[in-house]
Structures are given as structure tokens and as C-alpha cells.
Amino acid sequence: MSGQRILFVQTQAENAGAQEVSRLLGEHLTNRGHTVRHLFFYKKSEDFSAPPDTIIVRQTRPSMWRFFSFLGELYNAIRDFKPDCVFCFQHFGNVIGAPIARLAGCPVIVANQVTAPSLINPVVALLDKGLGMAGIYDRVTVNSNFLLDTYGRYPHRYVSRLDLIPQGFETKDWAMDKASAREELGLPNGVPLLGVSARLNPAKQIDKVLAILARQPEWHFAIAGQGPDFTRLQIEAAKLEITNRVHFLGEFAPSQIGEFLACLDVFTFPSAAESFGLAAIEAAQAGVPVVANDLPVLQEVLQANGKPCALFVDVMDPEAFASAIATVLNNPKVAQTLRDRSGDLKERYSLKAMVDAYEALATGKDPAADKHQVMAVS
The missing domain is CATH 3.40.50.2000 (Glycogen Phosphorylase B;)
Incomplete structure (x- = not known):
């Protein structure tokens, strides 16, 4: 042809x-x-x-x-x-x-x-x-x-x-350990680090993570992306007095997003609506446990061989959202199960x-x- x-x-x-x-x-x-x-x-x-x-x-x-x-x-x-x-x-x-x-x-x-x-x-x-x-x-x-x-x-x-x-999708694996990746991006070591990569707009509901961060003084949150919601999120972080634990990193080139993912303990995905959720799939396949909003489309795409590759939760319930994140952070068996299942996403997609x-x-x-x-x- x-x-x-x-x-x-x-x-x-x-x-x-x-x-x-x-x-x-x-x-x-x-x-x-x-x-x-x-x-x-x-x-x-x-x-x-x-x-x-x-x-x-x-x-x-x-x-x-x-x-x-x-x-x-x-x-x-x-x-x-x-x-x-x-x-x-x-x-x-x-x-x-x-x-x-x-x-x-x-x-x-x-x-x-x-x-x-x-x-x-x-x-x-x-x-x-x-x-x-x-x-x-x-x-x-x-x-x-x-x-x-x-x-x-x-x-x-x-x-x-x-x-x-x-x-x-293209795998986002990164040949660097977590501590080195954090040092490279100026992120703190020795702390639980949540993260998200997204276009910053209200539909992504990133403020739901900020709200639970205010109740969890040990947690930090790294945000990769830019968009019209940037200023509002900064103001919200200041209101909640968590600016020292929220890290706005700006936009990453596709070839560099793996370095960001290598820093994380949990990838949060609180979006109100998605058609596919590529960012969450990339994170899961890279070995980062995902906690996602309980949307039917995310339940569809974030599963392999009939088993979920993420924890799903109603992010409008801050206590449930925080509990799901804490489960991943504090229960290595749960985190490893999600990693093992997510390895099959590359074949599915x-x-x-x-x-x-x-x-x-x-x-x-x-x-x-x-x-x-x-x-x-x-």
C-alpha cells in the first residue's frame, strides 16, 4: 500500500x-x-x-x-x-x-x-x-x-x-528510583506523596484532594499540569493553609511524565467526568497505585482480566476518599495487588x-x- x-x-x-x-x-x-x-x-x-x-x-x-x-x-x-x-x-x-x-x-x-x-x-x-x-x-x-x-x-x-x-498508550516507566526522582523535581523525600497529572480545570475536581490534605498533615500533593483552574487551586491551598505541602510543577512533556510518576506513592484521579482516563492508566501501568472517582467509565477502563486495577471511591465523600488513599499508603499488600494487576493494561490497550x-x-x-x-x- x-x-x-x-x-x-x-x-x-x-x-x-x-x-x-x-x-x-x-x-x-x-x-x-x-x-x-x-x-x-x-x-x-x-x-x-x-x-x-x-x-x-x-x-x-x-x-x-x-x-x-x-x-x-x-x-x-x-x-x-x-x-x-x-x-x-x-x-x-x-x-x-x-x-x-x-x-x-x-x-x-x-x-x-x-x-x-x-x-x-x-x-x-x-x-x-x-x-x-x-x-x-x-x-x-x-x-x-x-x-x-x-x-x-x-x-x-x-x-x-x-x-x-x-x-x-506509550509506557511511562522511568529508569530512576523514587528518591532520586523527587530530588530531581525538588519534591520532599520521606513523606507520603500523592499526585495527579491533568489539565487544570474545575471538572478535574483537584480541590477534592486539597480538602483531604488539610486533614492529613503528613501528606504532600504534587500537581503536574496547567489550565484555567490554576489560580483558584492556589487560592484554595492558601485558604486551607497547606501551600507548603502542595507542589505545582507545571506542564510536563509526554516524554518526561514518567519522571513525575516515579515520585509518587499514590496517583489520585478525582475527575467528575472522563471518556477514557489516559493519565490514570499511564500511572497504573507505571506501577503507581491509583485511587479514582467511582465513575462507570473509569471502572471499565481501569481493569484487566476482569479485575480492578485501582481503588474506586466517591470523591464527594471526603472521609471515604481519604480512607482509600490511606489504605494504599498503609497496606503494602493492597498496593502490590494493584501494581500486579495493572501490568496487564499494556496488553489491553x-x-x-x-x-x-x-x-x-x-x-x-x-x-x-x-x-x-x-x-x-x-
Whole structure:
């Protein structure tokens, strides 16, 4: 098969989950002989680790007054590359990128859904449904059964385009012991250290960890990430008088997140809503015990061979949340059981299987013999 010209279209350039997926896909599809470009509408983070051959249409978010000129620039960028296939990521990447790519003459357009419709602006969700039903999207990928069931309630003309492709990931193991990793990042040794890596926004509910930290004077908390909730979290830590035990480390490049994970005793994941929870899966596979919010989608993805790879708890109950964390910290047998189970996540979420499926989509083929399902098998 001759190489395809493949374009990944996303809303914002930052080091986050969707960007990590497209980076991995782009890298591996390039290694298979395809010509890959990444296009972002605008730059969100100055620390963004741009993949090779990246196009950023605007350096800042387009204003309403300049939106139509932005669309023109987007059209020109897509047309000039002449892609055989466009993969759109995130809901604005879908509803803006797909129609512009169709106008630019792209023959194969694949949307990617990572958010339940109930969590998307209703107008955007309605537009997305219409684009799928009208055939602007050739295929629509989802990464969990939770989202497959959710979008499976749409009309048949949309549902017939759905493909479940479990999200593959790159292992984040780090060749450094815990004490050395903490010293490298300026984190204290000899203390219980909780951590999270996430885009800092209210939906991640990182303040739930701050609240229990105020009741546990020995615990420290390291936060890897940036986002609009940063200032509020700093203010909340100051109110709780725990600023000396909360460590804001900023954004990490994907290649460096393993060093952060190597520092931790427990990875906390209190998010109110997720479509997959890549950060928690990466932490678990790296050997860090995970305590996660009791969401159906997290129970689905954080299990291997039918057994949970994390402790699940209602994070709205601070006593229960603190108790689950304490169990991991104080019971080595529980922590080791979670580590042992999590070793199988790499097989369940095979990077090769994900790349195979997207490569099939890029050529306009159904990625699996069983429609709507791609099994992640090494």
C-alpha cells in the first residue's frame, strides 16, 4: 500500500490527552511510510511539545470578529497539504475541522469523540449530530464502551459510522528510583506523596484532594499540569493553609511524565467526568497505585482480566476518599495487588492495535471485521 497523506486536526496546542494520542498515531504512521501533519487551530500552552511537521493556524484563540478570516486560513492550510484523510479530534475540531476539510476536497474524514454529548455545549452537540447524519464524517471513533453506548442512542445514520477503538498508550516507566526522582523535581523525600497529572480545570475536581490534605498533615500533593483552574487551586491551598505541602510543577512533556510518576506513592484521579482516563492508566501501568472517582467509565477502563486495577471511591465523600488513599499508603499488600494487576493494561490497550485501526480508517476501510469494535490485542 502506498503511503497516505494524513492530517490530524485539533483545537488547541497543549500537552494533554488528545494531543498525546495524535502524537503517538502520527509518529507510528510516519514510521509506516505515511506523510503526516498535525494542525492546531491555536496555541494554548507555551510549553507545548509540538510533534514534527506541526501547523498552528493562530498563535492565540481566534476572536469572534476574526473567526471568518481564521476559517479562511484553516481552509488554505488543509487545501495546501492535500490530505487523503483528516482525523479530527475534540468536539470543536470535529464541528469546525470536518466541514472545512470537506470543502477543501478531503475524501476521507474521521471524527473522534472523547466527550459525552451531555457535557458538550448543546448547540455544538446538535451540530455534531447533524454533521454525522449528513455524512460529513465518514467514520466516528470512540475509545470506550461508555461512549459507544452513549452515542449509540443517536439516529442510525450517525450510529452506523461508529467505531470503538480502545486507546493505546506509550509506557511511562522511568529508569530512576523514587528518591532520586523527587530530588530531581525538588519534591520532599520521606513523606507520603500523592499526585495527579491533568489539565487544570474545575471538572478535574483537584480541590477534592486539597480538602483531604488539610486533614492529613503528613501528606504532600504534587500537581503536574496547567489550565484555567490554576489560580483558584492556589487560592484554595492558601485558604486551607497547606501551600507548603502542595507542589505545582507545571506542564510536563509526554516524554518526561514518567519522571513525575516515579515520585509518587499514590496517583489520585478525582475527575467528575472522563471518556477514557489516559493519565490514570499511564500511572497504573507505571506501577503507581491509583485511587479514582467511582465513575462507570473509569471502572471499565481501569481493569484487566476482569479485575480492578485501582481503588474506586466517591470523591464527594471526603472521609471515604481519604480512607482509600490511606489504605494504599498503609497496606503494602493492597498496593502490590494493584501494581500486579495493572501490568496487564499494556496488553489491553495495545498501541499497535490502535495504530492498525487508524491506518485502516485512513484508507477508507472498516477497521475491524466486527463493525463498531476494534479489540486491542498486542
